[in-house]
Amino acid sequence: MHTGWLHAHAHKANVNAWMGLFEGGVEAPVRVLLADDDAGFLESLQPLIEHQPELTVIGLAANGLAAIELADALAPDAVVIDLHMPLVDGVTAVARLRKDHPSLCLIALTGDPAPELHQAVSEAGADAVLLKDALVDTLVDRLAAVRTASRS
Numbered sequence: 196m197h198t199g200w201l202h203a204h205a206h207k208a209n210v211n212a213w214m215g216l217f218e219g220g221v222e223a224p225v226r227v228l229l230a231d232d233d234a235g236f237l238e239s240l241q242p243l244i245e246h247q248p249e250l251t252v253i254g255l256a257a258n259g260l261a262a263i264e265l266a267d268a269l270a271p272d273a274v275v276i277d278l279h280m281p282l283v284d285g286v287t288a289v290a291r292l293r294k295d296h297p298s299l300c301l302i303a304l305t306g307d308p309a310p311e312l313h314q315a316v317s318e319a320g321a322d323a324v325l326l327k328d329a330l331v332d333t334l335v336d337r338l339a340a341v342r343t344a345s346r347s
Contacts, residue, residue, distance in 0.1 A: 224248070224249055224250055224251040225249060225250050225272045225273055225341045226253045226269070226273070227244055227250055227252050227253065227273045227274070227275060228253060228254045228255075228266055228271040228273070228274045228275070229244070229276075230255075230257075230258075230259065230262035230274060230275065230276040231256075231276070231304065232257050232258055232277060232279075232280045236327075237255050240275075241255065249339060250335075250339070253269050253271055254269050254271065257281075258281045259282055259285060259287060259288035260282040260283045260288075261282075262283075262288050262292070263283065263291050263295075266296060270296075271299070272300060272341060273299065273300035273338060273341060274292060275302045275338075276289060276292075276302070276304065277303075278303055278305040278307065278312060279305065285303055285305070286312070289321050290320060300322055301320060301321045301322050302323045302324075302337060304325055304326075304327055305325075306327045306328070308326060
């Protein structure tokens with residue numbers, strides 16, 4: 196049954212790919228790309244993520260096309276992407292990112308509770324779908340799990 200605030204679609208192959216993110220024997224932070232057309236939301240979300248020592252925001256995208264281009268250029272470990280964006284919508288961007296970067300952690304954000312949308316982005320390759328109203332705790336926990344998985 197859909198919980199209403201989190202619908203996760205596990206890609207076990209990705210967990211293995213997220214493991215061992217080290218540079219010279221020192222753990223590197225999880226490199227996160229944020230994509231949302233709401234600049235105020237990005238400005239609020241970025242410091243919340245960067246407050247976590249194991250996470251760092253490496254780029255911000257204001258539309259789906261920019262998210263794809265930045266992911267290609269910056270090679271993040273994870274992309275947090277809104278589903279309703281201009282130029283390329285989040286579902287299409289997730290499908291493209293999953294195809295081009297199969298080991299990438301893809302977390303979809305939406306304020307839209309429609310289960311059909313959540314199902315569509317899960318089928319496109321999202322590892323999780325989070326509703327924005329329950330976002331902060333769930334997102335930080337999910338991104339921190341990328342690092343925790345590497346310690347087990």
